[in-house]
Amino acid sequence: MRIIGGIYKGKQLFAPKNLPVRPTTDFAKEGLFNILNNKIDFDEITVLDLFCGTGNISLEFASRGAQKIYAIDKHTPCLNFVKDTAKALKLNSIFIERADVFKYLEKTHSTFDLIFADPPYELENIANIHKLVFSRNLLNLEGILIIEHGKQTDLSAKKNYLETRKYGNVHFSFFTQSSEE
Numbered sequence: 001m002r003i004i005g006g007i008y009k010g011k012q013l014f015a016p017k018n019l020p021v022r023p024t025t026d027f028a029k030e031g032l033f034n035i036l037n038n039k040i041d042f043d044e045i046t047v048l049d050l051f052c053g054t055g056n057i058s059l060e061f062a063s064r065g066a067q068k069i070y071a072i073d074k075h076t077p078c079l080n081f082v083k084d085t086a087k088a089l090k091l092n093s094i095f096i097e098r099a100d101v102f103k104y105l106e107k108t109h110s111t112f113d114l115i116f117a118d119p120p121y122e123l124e125n126i127a128n129i130h131k132l133v134f135s136r137n138l139l140n141l142e143g144i145l146i147i148e149h150g151k152q153t154d155l156s157a158k159k160n161y162l163e164t165r166k167y168g169n170v171h172f173s174f175f176t177q178s179s180e181e
Contacts, residue, residue, distance in 0.1 A: 001056055004030050006042075006063030008089060013059065019078050021053035024118060024148060028167035029060065032146070035165065035174075036114075039144065042066050045113035048138070050101045050129065055082030055094070057116050062091040069094045070112075072104050105132035114144045121150035130158050130175065139177035147173045 001023050003011045015021070024032075036042075043065035049058045052071035059082070061069050071082050071094055079096050086094040097104070101119070115138065117129045126149055132138070133145050147155060148170060155173040156164060162174040 001054065002026055003060055003063045005033055005060065006065060008059075008063040011063075011089070013054070013056070013085060015054040015081055016077070019054060019081065020075055021078060022120070023054050023056045025168065025170060028148075028170035028172070029056065031165060031167045032172055033060065033064075035172075036144075040114065046070075046111075046140075048072065048110075048112040048115040050104075050115065050117040051119045052082060052096075053078050053118065055085060057118065058082060058094050059085060059089070059091065061114075062086065062089075062093050066093060070110075071096045072099050072101055074098060074100050102128060102132065105129070105136065105138065108136075108138065111138055111140050112143060113140050114146070115139060116146045116148070118148040121153070126153055127155060127158065130155060134160060134175075134177070137177075141177060143177045145175040145177075147175075149173065 001013045045066050047061045047066050047069045049071045052058050052073045058069045058071040073079055079098055083096050119126055160175040164171055164173045
C-alpha cells in the first residue's frame with residue numbers, strides 16, 4: 001500500500017497484518033484519484049471516509065491537501081494505525097472517530113464535500129449508506145458520494161447515480177448532490 005499523489009507521493013505504508021481490512025488496491029485507488037483530479041479541488045474539500053480501515057483513502061486525501069478528513073471505523077486497531085501514521089507524517093487534517101458507520105450517519109449533523117465508503121463487500125446493507133447520506137442531506141451541494149463495492153452489488157438504480165467505474169474486482173459507484181433537486 002502506498003500514497004500515490006500529493007506531498008507524500010510514493011510513500012509506502014505497512015499496515016499490521018492482523019487488521020480486519022481489505023485495503024483498496026493501488027491500481028483502483030490510482031484510477032479513482034485520476035477521476036477525482038478532474039472533478040474536485042482537493043485543498044477546498046471536507047471528506048468523510050467511512051469504514052476507513054487502514055486509512056489508505058484518508059491518507060491519500062490528506063497528502064493531496066484536503067482541508068479536513070473524518071475517518072470513521074469501529075475497529076480500534078485500525079484507528080490506532082491511522083492515527084499513528086497521520087502523526088508520523090504530520091498530517092493534522094485527519095480526525096478519527098470510533099463508531100459504527102450506520103449509527104454515525106444517523107446521528108451526525110455535519111455535511112461533507114465528498115463521502116467515501118469502503119464497506120466489506122459481503123455487507124448486506126450497503127445500499128443503506130446511500131439512503132442515509134441522501135435522506136439526511138449529508139452532502140454539500142455538488143458533493144460526491146463514492147461507494148466501493150464488489151461485482152455482486154448494483155447501485156445503478158439509486159437516486160443521484162452518476163456512474164460505476166471498475167478496476168479489476170473493485171467497483172466505485174458515484175452519486176452527486178445536484179442543484180436540480
